[in-house]
Amino acid sequence: MTGRKPNWIPRVVAVAALLLGAGCDMVGVHHIAQKDYAAQRRSDVLSTRTLSDSTVQALNVVALDRDACAANFPRCTNTLLYSDGLDDERRLSSLAELWLAYAIQHDHAGDSTAIDDAALDAYLQSARYAYAYLFYTARDPGERAFETRQWQVLDFYNYATRRAVGSFFRLLPTLGTDWMRTPVAGWNLLKPSTDVYLGSGDYLPKQLIPAADLGFSGLRNSYRRDGFGSTFIAIGANPNDSDQPWRESNYVPLTAVLEFPGATLQSVLETHDVRVYAKNPYLDNAITLDGQSIPLAANFTAPYGVWLARSGFAQQSIRSLLGRGGLARPEVLLMQPYDPDRLTVIMLHGLASSPEAWINVVNEVMGDEQLRRTYQVWEVYYPTNVPVAVNLAQIRKAIDDTLHHFDPSGRAVASNHIVLIGHSMGGVIARLLVSSSGDRLWRVLPERPGLTATQQQKIRQRLAPYLQFTPMPQVTRAVFLAAPHRGTPVAQWKLARWIGSLIRLPLTLLEEGKGLTDAMQGKGATRGTPARIPNSIDNLSNEDPFIEASSTLPISPEVHYHTIVGIYKSKGPLAASDDGVVPYASAHLDGADSELVVPSWHDVQETPQAIIELRRILRLHASALHCLWQAGAGDAGRTQLACGQPSS
Structure with a gap:
């Protein structure tokens, strides 16, 4: 028996470990610093490029995590969509964020280049899940008005709409006027509805600039209206050089909304139809969706700021003064x-x-x-x-x-x-x-004696x-x-x-002055001395x-x-x-x-x-x-x- 451990020792150790473990606290408490409070509640894929705490918790409920989603994105989204344990609000809001994260990861286009089909499809998936969360769950948006999560989902929708609409805009000039629907990245784009009129007489802008990206120097305030939809500056054709003395503005605000048609939650989730609404925020304060009046987002300063920045008025006014x-x-x-x-x-x-x-x-x-x-x-x-x-x-x-x-x-x-x-x-x-x-x-008028009647x-x-x-x-x-x-x-x-x-006065004015001088010559006046x-x-x-x-x-x-x-x-x-x-x-x-x-x-x-x-x-x-x-x-x-x- 010398040199051998008694066979009861491992059992004693195991029992001791079990007793010690039972006596330890499994949950610890720590305080969140004040500076981290808002960041933890509002952090999401748009603000920090990391998934929000709400989405991470939803993944945990269905036995998933970030790594599992990154390794097999289709399996991750399908699991979220069909697993028990999540209500519709948690399920749809998480899917909106996951698809937006996927779209951003695969979106390598700038505002002046086209988005590839995979990224565009992901933006539309994100917008659709956000749309379903907002309008096709048990509670309407007004009942969630004070919830941080709804504001996050609204941001997901607005950003996805911005990128998708920018991509659609590049396609529209190629479609003519007689089309009603066209395939785009696996979706059916329905003909847009718009009430945005441009001073050039067009309803289709020549340029579309996302307003959220812009800041301005020289303007004391920037006026926006929070709400639904993505804000743009729609720029029409340059006014022609006709003899008319007026110019209507060809820099106007536009708010874009994506609608996913369907009468029920299931039909919205199954549709691949999408319609763009281009609304004029000067005329439209709200849009009706699913029978609800929804306040529209707007940016009233951006079109004016871009117009002024591109006008060249400063140099032109000095040249004009000097003639x-x-x-x-x-x-x-x-x-x-x-x-x-x-x-x-x-x-x-x-x-x-x-x-x-x-x-x-x-x-x-x-x-x-x-x-x-x-x-x-x-x-x-x-x-x-x-x-x-x-x-x-x-x-x-x-x-x-x-x-x-x-x-x-x-x-x-x-x-x-x-x-x-x-x-x-x-x-x-x-x-x-x-x-x-x-x-x-x-x-x-200077007196000129001797003028005839x-x-x-x-x-x-x-x-x-x-x-x-x-x-x-x-x-x-x-x-x-x-x-x-x-x-x-x-x-x-x-x-x-x-x-x-x-x-220098205009030549036409100088000629008129000379004509007046000639007409005003009276007796005793010296000819050839224009006033x-x-x-x-x-x-x-x-x-x-x-x-x-x-x-x-x-x-x-x-x-x-x-x-x-x-x-x-x-x-x-x-x-x-x-x-x-x-x-x-x-x-x-x-x-x-x-x-x-x-x-x-x-x-x-x-x-x-x-x-x-x-x-x-x-x-x-x-x-x-x-x-x-x-x-x-x-x-x-x-x-x-x-x-x-x-x-x-």
């Missing part, structure tokens, strides 16, 4: 495709400027849900080198032509109760658009479009920002005069005859007007202050419904205070009109007073 190319005549730029049922806001920029002057103003208006439902924005883009009187006449004609083109009868909401907003020189022009000249401006009549005929005008009847409210209604001494500074000397035509900088001088005469013209009593004034250099009393360019005394208007003074340089329209004030005024305008429309016909004075407006 060295660029813009030749005023254009009316519609920020959204024309809508007859929305009120119109028309914005006019200032000297050496462009629509970029309204970057944040327009974005804030389009980003405000109430204002977006009520208004459409037009921007007048005009050459700022020519005299104010010439721009006034040409801008008036461009606006009139645009209104008549879209609404020949003049009865649409868009054609009435227009709001004009003008900054700097654009504010001067805006005020003249709502003023009456009578015969007051004829005295700005025929010569005088000829001169009047030529100058009447510039010196004789009436208010635009369609405008009932105006806002003037830092507008030098009485001119500014800055226009006489040496630097301003030097810049003015660099300005000098003032440029825009000359017109902004506080000593300019036209600005002096026009500053006293009466504003239409039908127009409610407001002023916003910047104060950059305070010189004691408000009346002695200025914004660095325009004196307060020049920007102030007696009789205004309101005046806001903002600590600001001349670009006061970019300040948050001015934007808030503009939004207030636009809400006031809409509210007053709603009251008037509700009141209907009757005594106009009493109706206006009841609606909080002074009787005109």
